[in-house]
Amino acid sequence: MSRKTTGIPGLDGMIQGGFPYPSAILVAGEPGTGKTTLAVQSLFHGASEGEKGLYITAISEPQWLVQRFLSSFSFYDQQLVEKGVVNFIDIGPTLAKNPSDILSTIKKQIEQYHPVRIVIDPITPMTDMLQWRGETREFMHELFAYLKAFECLAIITAELSYDDISHSQESYMVDGVVMLSYPEEEKVRRKFLEVLKLRGTKHTTGRQLIDITDEGLAVQAGLR
Ligand SMILES: Nc1ncnc2c1ncn2[C@@H]1O[C@H](COP(=O)(O)OP(=O)(O)O)[C@@H](O)[C@H]1O
Ligand SMILES: [Mg+2]
Secondary structure (H helix, E strand, O other), X not given: OOEEOOOOOOOHHHOOOOXXXXXXXXXXEOOOOOHHHHHHHHHHHHXXXXXXXXXXXXXOOOHHHHHHHHOOOOOOOHHHHHOOOEXXXXXXXXXXXXHHHHHHHHXXXXXXXXXXXXXXXXXXXXXXXXXXXXXXXXXXXXXXXHHHHOOOXXXXXXXXXXXXXXXXXXXXXXXXXXXXXXXXXXXXXXXXXXXXXXXXXXXXXXXXEEEEEOOEEEEOOOOO
């Protein structure tokens, strides 16, 4: 099986060398657990090896604000953005005006940029917006089918807790699920990463301690 290194120190060793390629990986966790950091760090890791990366968001937060937050990390490389190796796209306006056009907008961007790594961060506002129309399931089904057919490593983030994940539709439709969390234990909060599933991969189980620093996110394998 072909794999792509993740760019997250400590993670490749947990998953036989990297994410299967092609594949769609769900990175789930509550706000602030490190989903954006993990996803974008992987995007820049690929880009540093010449792989085109596409970051798609639909949050109302302006894209420059997201980029300013990310640019404080050492993996963020403005040159790769200027050269168009990494592209940031905000489809918030489409989501606000024509929610039903979300899928075709995403497809159009992917066909335009032909990325090797794609990040959709987070998918939650898209699925929430389509919920009241009863279109969520169909949207996710079509999106994941499309991403799987397109040769790429897709990292999709979702604002989901451990309680949500077992009955979330997303987790059934993807090749892998990485859960991030920061439970309060003995009055201290520590951040964790757990690989819940990964197709064709003997992976480490259980929550592993992670660290987020200026260098980005790293798994401290073996530590608990
Ligand atoms: N330079 C840094 N050093 C240490 N921790 C940081 C740094 N930058 C961000 N963080 C931590 O990472 C968290 C943000 O992670 P983020 O990837 O935005 O999470 P999510 O996308 O899941 O909401 C912050 O809540 C903060 O705790
Ligand atoms: Mg985020």
